[in-house]
Amino acid sequence: MTRDLKIVEPERETPVLAQTDVLVVGGGSAGVCAAVAAARAGAEVVLVERYGSLGGLATGGLIALLLTLDDGQGNQVIGGLCQEAVDRMKAAGGAFHPPPGEWGDDTPERVREYFRWGLIWGGARAHHRVRYAVAFDPEVMRQTLNEMVLASGVDLIFHMWGADALVEGDRIRGVVFQSKAGRRAILADVVIDASGDADILASAGCAFELERVHPWLWxxxxxxxxxxxxxxxxxxxxxxxxxxxxxxxxxxxxxxxxxxxxxxxxxxxxxxxxxxxxxxxxxxxxxxxxxxxxxxxxxxxASQLGITESRRLRGEFVLGREHMNQGFDDAICVTGHWTKYGAVYAIPYRCLQTREIDNLLAAGRMISVDHRAHHATKEIPACMAVGEAAGTAAALALECGGDVRKVDTRLLRSRLNAAGALLGYFDETRA
Ligand SMILES: Cc1cc2nc3c(=O)[nH]c(=O)nc-3n(C[C@H](O)[C@H](O)[C@H](O)COP(=O)(O)OP(=O)(O)OC[C@H]3O[C@@H](n4cnc5c(N)ncnc54)[C@H](O)[C@@H]3O)c2cc1C
Incomplete structure (x- = not known):
């Protein structure tokens, strides 16, 4: 039995590969949007991905459906970088979605047709309507993400695995990566964990919940x-x-x-x-x-198992089902629900913040939500919108010594809106 056996590794020096403003770990849909948004906001950004291509589950997991960019009642709720990716994929002939005029339509023939594309989901008893959801070619998605990352000036590094968070008190100095070249550190003023499984948050000692799941393989x-x-x-x-x-x-x-x-x-x-x-x-x-x-x-x-859930941050705020259809002053995106009509979640910026570390943000499916809200917030468009917000916030945090809690959320929201996010959904009801 080796369960309780431990070794003490000798002290060693680790070369520093790069020093940057913002380090994003994980090149899935959330990480790409985080990196691109931070770079477009003027930050120096390093994006590290353990495999050899971008997109994470959206490409490697063959989850080739963006569910959903609408509220189920015909209104688009997610724009920004997600919409930009859709536009680019369409221009490259690699995306298909119902035209805007059909969103919310309940004509049975239309509903039946889009069911056949995987663009409508939900129970047999629901009153189904056409959603704004997108079927895409994963290779076109990969190329689209490559182009967006490279054009924004992000320093992209493949084939390095984020292994250890370098924590000093309540700050993260950077991350140590393992690769065929050995261990290398990247130091940063702000770190964004977009690894899907919250590898960096866990290593940094942040609180999380762990969900066990049945894996899929598309x-x-x-x-x-x-x-x-x-x-x-x-x-x-x-x-x-x-x-x-x-x-x-x-x-x-x-x-x-x-x-x-x-x-x-x-x-x-x-x-x-x-x-x-x-x-x-x-x-x-x-x-x-x-x-x-x-x-x-x-x-x-799929080259990656379909893992819906693993670690989820327990952060500054935990979004739950009771918050459905509720606005927040610090909402950084609004997402619909892929199996429900008229059910939306506004995601507060606090769901991206840890309780323990000042200059660390979470992005993507690991953010601080409960199991039921996760059903909606894990979807690719929501991950992209959250990633975009994390990157934008990280760039703003550079003016506050990297402290992500000090970011002015009104300024963050206005920057996101200016970049095409659709944050006005709850303007009349926001709490
Ligand atoms: C079976 C299944 C069906 C789904 N169906 C849909 C659907 O139809 N439509 C929809 O919109 N969403 C769907 N989802 C949800 C969606 O696919 C994911 O939640 C979303 O893609 C997650 O994006 P992410 O960027 O947070 O994480 P990921 O896509 O997991 O990306 C994480 C990235 O980080 C990299 N990484 C991980 N650890 C490290 C590390 N330590 N160092 C460096 N890199 C690392 C990974 O290689 C990966 O590229 C589905 C999910 C599953 C599993």
Missing amino acids: FRMGGVRDVERALDAGAGFFKTPNPGVVLLPWGSAARIDRKIDATDPRDLTYAELECRRMVMDEVRRLRDEIPEMSEAHLCNI
Whole structure:
């Protein structure tokens, strides 16, 4: 048994690779938006991603659906960098969404059609309407994010893994990264943890909750003979912007026998092996049972497990279900709910702040919300909007010695609005 066995590592010197204004750890949808927003606001920014491409779950997890940019009643609630990414992907032929004139429409044929794209979700009894949601090609998303990051002047570094937070009292000096080159430190005035799993927050000693989940593993198949007929026959896939290619959101009907802790390598290994085996079984079943798929081929299985939740910050404010449809003076974005109509959450800036560290912010699916609010706030558009806010706040914090608590939230909100965020939703009811 090695459970209680520990070693003491010898003291060592760690080279400093860079010193910057803002360090963003994790290049998923939140991290990219944080880095781009901070750089556009004039900060010097380093963005570090452990893998070799951007987008996180949105690309590597094949979660190729932006759910949702609206309130379910026909009103757009998320704009800013998320909208910019949509515009860029559309221009590159890699995105599809209902036109604005159809948002909120409940015509059965339209609703049925967008269900087929995975752009409408929710229970069978709901009064479904057309949402502003976007199906995209993950490779076009990757390229779009590359372009946005590079054009904004962000110093992007792939293949380094954020390992240890360098904490001194109530400040984080930077992060030590592990890579094939060895351990390297990056020092920063403000650090943004956008690692999805809150790796840096945990290492810095910040309070968090850990949720165990059933992992998903989405995959894509091509060469489907007649997509519409296959859907009529009950095939559980979504249409994509690529003709003949369908997206299979595996992990609901069939799933592995237990929930996992997505921060535990042994659990992850079990899940990777089991999910992959089961996905291959599912590919065989689809070929055997759906005539239109008899000659279909597997395009790719997501390179990242679909992890909905792991660590969530317990920060300055915990957004809960009781805060649904409530405005806040320090709201930095408003997000709809992908399975509910007319249900929105305004996300306070305090959900990004830790209780322990002055110059550290959280962005993306790890922010300080409860399990139920997380259902909405984890969605990619919300992660992008939160990331944009974190980056903008980090740049403003540089004028306050990096202290993210000292940021003037009115100024933050006005900067976000000027950049295209849609923060006016609760203007009349804001508490
Ligand atoms: C099965 C499933 C279905 C979903 N369906 C939808 C949907 O249809 N529509 C929707 O909008 N949302 C959906 N979501 C939610 C959404 O995909 C995620 O919540 C969102 O993409 C998270 O973005 P993020 O940037 O916070 O984290 P991530 O996308 O996880 O990005 C984190 C990034 O950080 C990197 N990283 C991690 N640790 C480190 C480290 N220590 N050092 C350096 N880099 C690191 C990762 O490689 C990754 O690139 C779904 C999620 C799942 C799991």
